[in-house]
Amino acid sequence: MLSCPGSASKSQHQAVRDTLDVISGKWKLVILAMLLDRPYRFKELSRELGISPRVLSKELQEMEQHQLVRRTVCDTRPVTVEYASSDHGRSLLSVVQAMSDWGYLHHETIVGKKRSDDPAAKMG
Amino acid sequence: MLSCPGSASKSQHQAVRDTLDVISGKWKLVILAMLLDRPYRFKELSRELGISPRVLSKELQEMEQHQLVRRTVCDTRPVTVEYASSDHGRSLLSVVQAMSDWGYLHHETIVGKKRSDDPAAKMG
DNA sequence: CTGTATCCCGTAAGATACTG
């Protein structure tokens, strides 16, 4: 899986593309990040993320197709539906984790750079 | 950074969103995956990925803005330009790696599932 | 070769209203 410089890249960037196809869009990974924490109901996700029902529905359906989430109808009144991460969805944890970590790092890096670059940071 | 269930999620999904903003689109991560292997010239990337100059240019500019790549004009004739990953870009390695790994896994999982589902897989 | 300018299209995604 390694060593030979340049040879792994071909299939590697293909694998990256495959993954990107599955988690495309602004929302899927964010939704998954939440479901990795605990199950959520439709409305909960909608409110928590500020995402319209139409879009949320579509995202969840695509994620179901790709077997990232499981949809469970609860026999309550009125009926509620619970979405939870599947095992396959959990296998994306490393990706979510990496992206979440990097999100923080990026923030730090950019803010840090700005501070030491910005003359105004010298106060005054 | 952990333990308390449900409390980390709020900022975590925000971090994921931040990252998604930076690496949005079909191409940035794929380009970066290549540059993590070695530097490439504009045309090389264009050909290797089958991406039109207009789009490639835009992607690279955005990546420069976010300090993921460095652009170097080579004093050749005719002039060539080399794109390389920056340190900050390299900090995305874990993300690229995770996504590349998952790309393979997803393939296996889907194909595997299909096999054990498929009655024909019982073969004779 | 490295880009930019133009043109064009599909779709991602938001707002809102409505149904079961």
Added chain:
DNA sequence: CAGTATCTTACGGGATACAG
């Protein structure tokens, strides 16, 4: 509450021709 229908807009992204 869960989700769909409809409408609308913005933008991603492809093709091509052209410029430096």
